[in-house]
Amino acid sequence: MKKGFAWTAGEPSTSSIVVRSVPVGLALDQREAFMRRVCDLWGRVTGCSIDEIVVTAWDGPIPL
Amino acid sequence: MPLYRCAVSEGLTSEDQRARIAKEIVRIHCDVTGAPPSFVHAFFSETPAPELPDGKVAFVLGSIRWGRTDEQKARIVSELTDVVATALGCGAEEVGVVTVDVPSKWNMEGGELLPEPGEEAEWLARHSAGP
Numbered sequence: 001m002k003k004g005f006a007w008t009a010g011e012p013s014t015s016s017i018v019v020r021s022v023p024v025g026l027a028l029d030q031r032e033a034f035m036r037r038v039c040d041l042w043g044r045v046t047g048c049s050i051d052e053i054v055v056t057a058w059d060g061p062i063p064l
Numbered sequence: 065m066p067l068y069r070c071a072v073s074e075g076l077t078s079e080d081q082r083a084r085i086a087k088e089i090v091r092i093h094c095d096v097t098g099a100p101p102s103f104v105h106a107f108f109s110e111t112p113a114p115e116l117p118d119g120k121v122a123f124v125l126g127s128i129r130w131g132r133t134d135e136q137k138a139r140i141v142s143e144l145t146d147v148v149a150t151a152l153g154c155g156a157e158e159v160g161v162v163t164v165d166v167p168s169k170w171n172m173e174g175g176e177l178l179p180e181p182g183e184e185a186e187w188l189a190r191h192s193a194g195p
Contacts, residue, residue, distance in 0.1 A: 004079035007086035009101040035172040050175040
């Protein structure tokens with residue numbers, strides 16, 4: 001993402017937002033485990049800190 | 065979370081305009097919901113005009129935590145529409161704003177599931193304490 005296009009708390013953001021579709025009604029423990037694995041992978045590959053990763057596990061098709 | 069995704073017509077916005085809108089998103093969302101500012105993300109993408117909804121030059125999709133009232137959501141939509149239109153110098157009818165409710169537990173930040181609205185203090189205390 002280009003500089004000047006991402007903001008957190010109104011300031012330039014260094015966060016990554018990862019929004020993924022998961023099966024509708026996925027159990028919370030599986031959903032949490034999935035998001036944790038995404039966080040681990042993302043941090044390992046990009047080198048960003050855990051506080052810079054936001055993951056959403058969305059039921060079904062993602063809007064927009 | 066919340067995450068406000070702002071699709072704007074290609075070449076329409078400057079960094080200053082996006083910064084202004086991002087700050088206003090924080091102000092409006094936090095005023096209306098009481099959420100902490102550090103939770104509020106605003107991401108922009110430039111979109112070819114034909115891919116935006118009919119007649120719109122900007123379209124904002126706010127994914128907000130489930131539990132807000134209809135009145136709160138209506139205020140967010142109304143105030144944000146005005147702010148974006150003012151920042152871009154266009155008419156309010158050229159701006160689309162929609163919110164969608166997302167359960168807190170569908171989201172992870174800082175390696176933890178997000179707290180429910182109104183239960184943020186403990187979560188924030190853990191995350192401001194540092195490693």
